[in-house]
Amino acid sequence: MITLNIVNFGAKADGETDSTKAFLSAWNRACSSTTPTTIYVPLGRNWLFFYDVDGASLIGGVLDGQGTGLWACKRSGETCPSGSTIDNVKVQGVKVSAAGNTTNTDGIHVQHSSSVTILNSNIATGDDFISIGPGTTNLWIQNIACGPGHGISVGSLGKEFKEPGVQNVTVKTVTFTGTANGVRIKSWGDLATDLQGTSFSNMLPWLMTKIPLLLTQIIAPIKRIVLVSGVEISNIMYQDIHGTSATQVAVKMNCSPKYPCTRISLEDVMLTYENRNAVASCTHAGGITSGVIQPKNCFLKNSIRARGGA
The missing domain is CATH 2.160.20.10 (Single-stranded right-handed beta-helix, Pectin lyase-like)
Structure with a gap:
């Protein structure tokens, strides 16, 4: 079993930095591995958006829905995170x-x-x-x-x-x-x-x-x-x-x-x-x-x- 820590790919869990590239890099490394691989996300603040994903499991951890920030975004008229099919x-x-x-x-x-x-x-x-x-x-x-x-x-x-x-x-x-x-x-x-x-x-x-x-x-x-x-x-x-x-x-x-x-x-x-x-x-x-x-x-x-x- 291989464990990949997203911090080692450049992610910053400060709730402000866009860590998309770090997540994608870790994801690509996991997908190319011939050994079962876990992506580890340490405590912090990040938006998580899943798109076109097949065969993934999200196990454990605590997710803060950031509801106050999301509704503030919606009231502002800006483009905000949304769900997927x-x-x-x-x-x-x-x-x-x-x-x-x-x-x-x-x-x-x-x-x-x-x-x-x-x-x-x-x-x-x-x-x-x-x-x-x-x-x-x-x-x-x-x-x-x-x-x-x-x-x-x-x-x-x-x-x-x-x-x-x-x-x-x-x-x-x-x-x-x-x-x-x-x-x-x-x-x-x-x-x-x-x-x-x-x-x-x-x-x-x-x-x-x-x-x-x-x-x-x-x-x-x-x-x-x-x-x-x-x-x-x-x-x-x-x-x-x-x-x-x-x-x-x-x-x-x-x-x-x-x-x-x-x-x-x-x-x-x-x-x-x-x-x-x-x-x-x-x-x-x-x-x-x-x-x-x-x-x-x-x-x-x-x-x-x-x-x-x-």
């Missing part, structure tokens, strides 16, 4: 930490990417723990401890014209502690995309999560009147979800009259609210249930559309 990536054993009162601090954001797996991680933020944007397919999330923060969110979808949809997302075995929401799906009004084949299972939204199950299909952008959503949401499963809601409405599905939420499945959902019964609220949402359901199902039986509370 990624495929076949595993994120495992990650701890993300941000204060609960911070804004725009998503823990992990996945967008325009396929076959991403996120496992065995602990995430605390002031925004979404994991946010799932347009163009995401075959995403698997499992064994995540969350709190504080807003929840695991699909969306917001439908913000751009003819935006790619989200398909085949699985969220399994997640614990939410003191969060604003549990799992939620959210979309903008009037523009078109689609969401299909998503399942949430083995959820524990305990210790007073605000609304464990939240599906809101109509979000009105500032300074624009929006009447209906063009986002089609279908084939969503909520399975084996247990916990306590901080509000009496523990399940809320507010969908579009133009494109109602269809084929929503609830199986063994048990949510409580203090010493009173929790309730569910559905608008333009239809589907089926099985097993024990609490709060009482708010769908019309075997219908694609439903109105009213539990």
